[in-house]
Amino acid sequence: MKADIILAGVGGQGILSIATALGEAALADNLLIKQAETHGMSQRGGAVYSHMRISDKPISSDLIPGGSADLILSVEPMESLRYLPYLSEQGYLVTNITPFVNIPNYPDIEMIIAEIRKFPRCVAIDADTIAKEVGSTRASNMVMLGAASPFIDIEFSKIEDGIRRIFARKGEDIVTMNLDALRRGRRFAEENR
C-alpha cells in the first residue's frame, strides 16, 4: 500500500487538520508516515502545501518526487493547480471549488474550474456549502477528506475512527458533525468521480 498525497491550500485554511485526521487513521492501520509541512513566512495568507506519504514499506524521502503523487487534495481551487507537476499519470485531483480570494489578481474562477475539469480523474466539490448544511463551514476540510477517501487505500472506518479521536475532547456534537461532513464528502465523490 502506498499513498503519496499533496495537500494544498492557503495559510490559515487549516490543511494540517486533514493531515492529522489521515495520520491518525494510518497509524491505527500500522502504516508508516512521512509528512512535510509548510511553516513560517508563507503561512501569512500565502500558498501552503504539505507532502503526506503513507506506506506499508519504509519511506525515504520527506518530499514526494515530481510526477508521482497519487492524489492532490486541495481546499482551494486555484491552489489545486499549483502542484500539478507532482501528479502522477494516474493521479487524482480532488478540490474544493470555493475560491479564497486574498490577492487582487485572482483569476476568473470559471477558467480555474475549466482547467480543473480538464482532468479526467478529478472531483470538484463545493465543500463549503456541504459543510454549512451539516452545521458549520469549519467542517469543510473534513468534507474534503471524505471526497478524497475513495482514492486512498485506507479503510474508511479507520478514517472515521481517526476523526472520532481527534474531535473527542470537543464533544459528541462536533464529532457527529465532522463524521457527517466526511460521509457527505465521500458520497459526493463516489457519485461524481
Place this chain on the structure above:
Amino acid sequence: MQKHLFLGVEAIGQGAIDGGMSGVYAYPGTPSTEITEFIQDNPIAEERNIHRKWSANEKTALETALGMSYAGKRAMSCMKHVGLNVAADVFVNAAITGVNGGLIVTVADDPSMHSSQNEQDSRFYGKFAMIPILEPSSQQEAYDMARDGFTLSELTKVPVMLRITTRLAHSRSGVVRKEVLPENELTMPTDPRQFILLPAIARKRYKGLLSNQDLFQQLSQESVYNRYEEGTDKSLGIVACGIAYNYLIEHFPGGTCPYPVVKISQYPLPENLINRLDKECDELLILEEGAPLVEESLKGFFSKGTPIKGRLDGTLPRDGELNPDLIAKALGKEMFKGFEVPSIVANRPPALCVGCGHQDAYAAMNEALADYSKGRVFSDIGCYTLGALPPYETISSCVDMGASITMAKGAADAGLIPSIAMIGDSTFAHSGITGLLDAVNEKSNITVVISDNESVSMTGGQDSSAYGKIESICIGLGVDPAHIHTIVPLKKNHAEMVQLFRQEFAYDGVSVIIPRRECIQRASRRKRNSK
C-alpha cells in the same frame, strides 16, 4: 514499541529533554522555533523545571547556555542559521573554552530561503570552530543526536553542533523514544582557568582543541550515523550527507542502490570511509544540502584525482534546496514530469493580515513622507517587512536584525535627512538598542519607529522580551522624552499619526515613535486559549 509522530524540531526537543538537559536557550527563528516551543509545553520539562524561556537574542542565548555548561549541567541553544551570525563570537570562543556540562548548539538552515534572508550553510561555522557536527537524515536520528549529543559533548569537551535544514525540521515521521536520563548535578569545572581566554591561556587551550581533532576524527569513523553501503557498480561512488541520503534512497528502495554510498551524518568527514570510496570508484557524486562544503574539500584546488560531481560542476544546482527530482536528474534517471501548471495560476505571496497595526503605521508614514523624495525608510525583519510589497512599498531595506536604526543613522550621516528606521518591538530588543545608543550619542537626525505589536509575530507570536519596557529603554539610552511618542495605530487615529510623523521627521535629532497595538493573531490566540 510506541512511535511518536514527531516533526524534526519536536524530535530534537524531546531528545534534549530525554538526554537530561537542564536548560534550552533560544531566540525564535524559522525553522528552529518549535524546538523551544515543544519544550515549553512539555510535562517533563515542567516537572523538572527545565529552563525554557526565550532569550533576547541568539548571542545572549548561547552565552547563557555556556554558563549553564560551566556549572556542569547540560544545555542546548537553538537558532536559525542567521542567528549563528549573531552568536558567532561566543560560538567560536566556546570551542576554545570547551564545556563542562554537555552543550549542543542546534542550528536550523533554510536552503531555498523559504523564510530567510540567505541560505548560508552552518556546517562552515562548525568546521571553522573545529567542533563535531551532527546532521540527521531522519527524525529518529534527530532525536538520537539531541539525546546523545550531550554525552558526545562531554566526551570531546567541546560544544557539538546539531545542524538541520527546513525540510527535516518541518517534516513528521515516527520516532521511538529511549529512557529519560537524569540531569547532571551542579559541578564546577575541574580547571578553574578553563573559561578564562586570556592570551596565555587561550593559546594553550587552542592547541588542545587542535590536538583533539584526532579524537573527533576517530569518533566520526566509529559513529553509528556514518556508514559505507556496498554497491556493485563502481563507476560511481556517492557521498550523501544528512537528508540528501533520503532523496537518494527514494530512487533505490530496500537496498537496491547499485553504487557504493557513504552516508554522512557526523563530521569531521570520516577519512576511512571517504578514502575507500575514492579508491574503489571511478567518479564521485556529492549530495549535500546547502553549500558545497564536502565537495570543495574533496575536490581540492587543482581538481586532480578522482572526478567529482556535485553542485560545482553543474550536476546539481549551485543554490537552493535539494529534492528527489534533482537527484534523479544527477543520476540520469528518467521520470514522469507531472503536468504543467496552467498559466492562469497567480502567485499568492504572504501579506499582512487584514487589520494589522503595521498597516496603519505604513499608511500614515506614506502620507507623511509624500513631500519627501523616495527611499528614506530603512526597515528590519518581521511581519512589517511585508511593507516592502504593494500596496505600501514604504521600505527600502531589510538586511539583518537591528540594521534599520544603524543604516538610517549612516544614511543621515551621509546627508539623507530625514532618515527613518522602521523596526518591530522584538527586533528592537534583539539588536536595535545598541544602534539607538550610537544615534543618541551623536544626536543623529533620525526618526525611529518602533512598531510595537507586543509580540514576536513573524515566527508565530512568542513573547517579546521588550514587552512593557520600550519607553523606559529609550529614555535610559538618552532619547529626549519630549521626542518619544506613543500612539494606537488605528484608522481613527490616522490624521493624528500623520501629524506626529511629520513633526518628528522635521525634528533635528533622535525621535522615537511607538505605534502600539497588539498583533491581532496573538490577540485572537489569547482569547481562544482563555476560553
